[in-house]
Amino acid sequence: MSVWRIARLVAAKDLRIEWHSRVLTNQVLPFAGVTMVIFAFALDSDAVLERVAPGLVWLATMFSMLVLVQRTFAVETDDGALDALRVAGVDPRAIFLGKAGGLAVQLLVLEVVLLFAAVVLFRQTVPVDGLVLLVTTLISATCGLAAVGTLYGGLAAGFRGRETLLPLLTLPAVAPVLIGATRAVEAALGTAGAVVSDGWPWVGLLLVFAVAFGVGGSLAFGPLIDE
Amino acid sequence: MEDAGFIFGSYLLTFAAVGLVAWRYVRSGRRLARRVPDEEKYWL
């Protein structure tokens, strides 16, 4: 079987588990929603919230991603499923791509819901001419996030202290995504007078990031989990 | 010298930090060396 086919199977398996357990809908999405609400408490100004809403969407996404990553690897390591996959001779690149794909789908759902929350809570509007930029940004940023999350999630899985190690490794690494995706979404939504054309250089950054960590991650994943 | 506090403070801080690290390395090295046979010490 080709790497991509196995990756699809792994992703489908992960999504099926998530679908049955409903952790995403019952816990992670509410967590992300609460994060948006407490941002409003902290910032305490409609004008400020309107200005920073795209950044808050991505911050909430990243915090929720940490929860999701821990969850997806807890499922694997609790019953030694990851080891079983390795022993069965499954290509680690396929496991990486599959798990990253599954995570990416969940992140996309999360981001769409959070954007909707930003529209409702923080008075954002989605102009039609920014729609292409918005969708491209969401997809490219999500690929980068999923690659980094899967990579470090796999590393920290199965160790005591992983809850604290994962954010420490992940957040500095995804800083470029936070910067790039926030600026691009600002451009797409026209936050603070930004114009759509401002957003495209940032999409370039996000794409380079996604490719770099996609390739780097699939190469590094084998040595990381192979023990 | 103007701003002497900042300047001397920075030098002092740098040397203190570095000195502390150096001291800790040497001290832990001594402690470990007592429990390790000499043939394991490739630098001797």
Added chain:
Amino acid sequence: MTTTDSKLETTGVSTSAGTGSRGSRILGITTIIAMGWLVAFGLGFSPEDRDQREAVRLLYVHVPTIWIAYLAFVVTAIGSAMYLFTKKKSLGWDRLAGASAEIGTIFVAVTLVVGALWGRLTWGVFWQWDARLTTTALLFVTYIGYLAVRQLGGTHEQRARRSAVIGLLAVLEIPLVHWSVRLWRSLHQEATVLGTDADVNMDGLMLFSLFVGVVAFTLLYVWLLMHRTRGMAMEDYLDDRGLDEALEARRAEGEPVARGDGAN
């Protein structure tokens, strides 16, 4: 001190001084002399700068410390690559990478603190969100993460492989971070802070003082690296032996030997 000394004679393992050798001692003395020169030139002989005035004296420690930090992280990357890509998976490379990262992290911390003081002096604020500062701060956190990965536990080989991968990923990560932060700041156009960047108009004596600083700190780095890698080698040896001894002890008691929990 004397009590531990007498205890060691009963175990009778070694009486040598520690991680020092002839080479490291000579290097250490040279380093101290170079540091003395640095203080003399940096605080004494160097003239004050036209724009920076006396604050320029901070340059002579600030620039060398960040240079050492970068050098240390490059060494970490090289050590990591050598561990991963050579046939003989030598733990020596892993210890070189780990020791270097540890020293580099300390130097970044010093750089950040001294830089903040310098910023207060010349810009009036401790921190500016400019590209270099922000990248340095993220660099600091990244290598704290690397050091945390080294502490995860497991066998030495597991530690070496994991940390080598992280050490190489950091090389991928840092340029991306720097690029994104530079793009970010270039839009806000307050990065060229009050016209006081580090490019001061340097005369010969200033340049020489800076040179003394770089040499002194490079010597210090090599000295620290020698001692730390030797210390780590002994830690690894004792770890291995500790596990063996625990197994021996259990065998002697006639209990079934279970794999130690410490090895997780």
